[in-house]
Amino acid sequence: MIIQEITDDFQQPLRDRRVLLSMELLAASTLESNDRARFVMAVSALEPLAQQAPLGDEVDRFVERALADLRADGALPLHLRASLEGRLRQLRTESVRQALSRLCAKWFPGDRTARDTIDHVYALRSEILHEGRVSDLDTLLGVETLKVRQYLRRIYEQEFARAFRVGTTV
Known part of the structure; x- marks a missing residue:
C-alpha cells in the first residue's frame, strides 16, 4: 500500500507551485518545537493558496x-x-484574509463553518504575530492546529482530485 501511494503521488502533475509551498509549510509545522510555532506555521500554509x-x-x-x-x-x-x-x-487587491474568505466558497461550498473557522484561525495567527500571544488564554492551539490541518487536507484533496488514505495528526 505504501509503495502504491508513493507511485500514485509521483504520477500527479503539479498544477500550481503555490500548493507545493503550502504543503511544505504544513509539513514544516510538524517540526516546530511548541504549539504556538506549530499553529503559526500551519496557518501560514494557507497564505500561498490565497491568490489575491x-x-x-x-x-x-x-x-x-x-x-x-x-x-x-x-x-x-x-x-x-x-x-x-x-x-x-x-x-x-484584496487582502489575504479577504481572499481566503472568497476561496472558501470554492473549496467548501455551502460550508459556512469552514469559512468562519479559517477566518478565526487566521485572526488568531495575526494576534500571535503582532501581540506575541492570543488574547483568549484558554485557546488550545493544538486543537486549532488540527482544524487547520483538516481543512488544508480537504483543499489538497481537491487540488489533486483524490482522497488521502492516512488521517491527520497534530
Whole structure:
C-alpha cells in the first residue's frame, strides 16, 4: 500500500507551485518545537493558496487619486512618502484574509463553518504575530492546529482530485 501511494503521488502533475509551498509549510509545522510555532506555521500554509484578486476599476481610480494627493504633499519626508505609496498600491487587491474568505466558497461550498473557522484561525495567527500571544488564554492551539490541518487536507484533496488514505495528526 505504501509503495502504491508513493507511485500514485509521483504520477500527479503539479498544477500550481503555490500548493507545493503550502504543503511544505504544513509539513514544516510538524517540526516546530511548541504549539504556538506549530499553529503559526500551519496557518501560514494557507497564505500561498490565497491568490489575491484585484478589487476593480473604482478602487484603482481611488488609489490613483490618493497617490496623486500623496505626491503633491511636500510636507511628508521622502522615505515616509515612499512607504505610504507602497501601502496605497496594495489597496488595489484584496487582502489575504479577504481572499481566503472568497476561496472558501470554492473549496467548501455551502460550508459556512469552514469559512468562519479559517477566518478565526487566521485572526488568531495575526494576534500571535503582532501581540506575541492570543488574547483568549484558554485557546488550545493544538486543537486549532488540527482544524487547520483538516481543512488544508480537504483543499489538497481537491487540488489533486483524490482522497488521502492516512488521517491527520497534530
